[in-house]
Amino acid sequence: MSLPAIATVIGSGTMGPGIAATLARAGTQVRVYDISDEALARAEKSTAFAASVLDQIGGDSAPGGSVSFSSDIAVALDGTEFVIEAVPEKLELKKSVLAQIEGLVGADVIIATNTSGIPITTMGEALGTPGRFIGMHWSNPPHLIPMIEVIPGEATDAAVTDRLVEIVKAFGYHPVIENEIAGFVENRVLYAILRECVALVQEGIVTQEALDTCVKWGIGYKLAVVGPMRLLDMAGLDIYQSVSSYLNKELDASTETPSVITESIAAGRLGFKSGGGMYDYAEGDVDAKRADIVAGLVAVRKALSATTPV
Numbered sequence: 001m002s003l004p005a006i007a008t009v010i011g012s013g014t015m016g017p018g019i020a021a022t023l024a025r026a027g028t029q030v031r032v033y034d035i036s037d038e039a040l041a042r043a044e045k046s047t048a049f050a051a052s053v054l055d056q057i058g059g060d061s062a063p064g065g066s067v068s069f070s071s072d073i074a075v076a077l078d079g080t081e082f083v084i085e086a087v088p089e090k091l092e093l094k095k096s097v098l099a100q101i102e103g104l105v106g107a108d109v110i111i112a113t114n115t116s117g118i119p120i121t122t123m124g125e126a127l128g129t130p131g132r133f134i135g136m137h138w139s140n141p142p143h144l145i146p147m148i149e150v151i152p153g154e155a156t157d158a159a160v161t162d163r164l165v166e167i168v169k170a171f172g173y174h175p176v177i178e179n180e181i182a183g184f185v186e187n188r189v190l191y192a193i194l195r196e197c198v199a200l201v202q203e204g205i206v207t208q209e210a211l212d213t214c215v216k217w218g219i220g221y222k223l224a225v226v227g228p229m230r231l232l233d234m235a236g237l238d239i240y241q242s243v244s245s246y247l248n249k250e251l252d253a254s255t256e257t258p259s260v261i262t263e264s265i266a267a268g269r270l271g272f273k274s275g276g277g278m279y280d281y282a283e284g285d286v287d288a289k290r291a292d293i294v295a296g297l298v299a300v301r302k303a304l305s306a307t308t309p310v
């Protein structure tokens, strides 16, 4: 199982640095490109931080890996074997970036996208050679969550899917191959959970602190160890039938983004990145919370690696 010798990450915001650090630790020379010099400067720091977190997890660090940063896309793509696009989730922007990439790389270079759920076939329309294009959906934070959704579009060559699975396994992550569907699998499940959680808080059924406690120490902890399909076996399918027969029709089924979210965004409250969102954060609180989350994820990942994969 071999990794690409040289890979390029296009877009160095929330996701790019952790992706770069993960591939570099496995031995790949990673080039990171962004249109924003400020984003590149921030990414240098967050890539170094992600690398230090990977040291905490332990495991092998392959020789030869490195990360370099460039504001010149031609430099970042020169000689590359594998490209991961991680620019904002806007279809037209992604299409134009993909076309730009295609014009600068060799015909055999795989182009992957980290889209959270835009159909791969739709994005692939931007390319003259869509057979080389595939979804590679990392979960945030990408250097800590060792699962990647692999989503071929209608035009993706089977050999490209096979090669991506090989690459994912080579850096020690679990590849999950899926048929194409909007939102893919992980975000369909996550957004079903988030829709119900936000509705319960917005309707005043529960405070957000109590909701977070319930999910973290209840289903969150449990689902980290037992997947939903096996949880059904653990609970009993008859129990699921009884409860779902009266509960499913009560669950939130709204199709719009809830007002508690749109009003927060309108007020400039986006979460950690703006210093406030669902919660308020005083000076230093965001860094402390991020450190707490990283420590928890490192500990849980170590514990889970001693259990069966499914």
Ligand SMILES: NC(=O)c1ccc[n+]([C@@H]2O[C@H](COP(=O)([O-])OP(=O)(O)OC[C@H]3O[C@@H](n4cnc5c(N)ncnc54)[C@H](O)[C@@H]3O)[C@@H](O)[C@H]2O)c1
Pocket (backbone or CB within 6 Å): 010, 011, 012, 013, 014, 015, 016, 033, 034, 035, 036, 039, 085, 086, 087, 088, 089, 090, 093, 097, 114, 115, 116, 117, 137, 138, 139, 140
């Ligand atoms: N944030 C998450 O939790 C998460 C998780 C999984 C997947 N994703 C997906 O990954 C992708 C990136 O998300 P993110 O959260 O890192 O976004 P982000 O907004 O944090 O970062 C995007 C970066 O792309 C750069 N950029 C914009 N236009 C560009 C261009 N033309 N060329 C190069 N760089 C450009 C921006 O300057 C920015 O630094 C999106 O498709 C998103 O849906 C995000």
Ligand SMILES: Cc1ncc(C=O)c(C(=O)O)c1O
Pocket (backbone or CB within 6 Å): 115, 116, 138, 139, 140, 141, 187
């Ligand atoms: C809220 C939210 N939306 C999308 C994604 C990934 O595409 C994530 C994540 O990876 O955690 C997320 O939390």
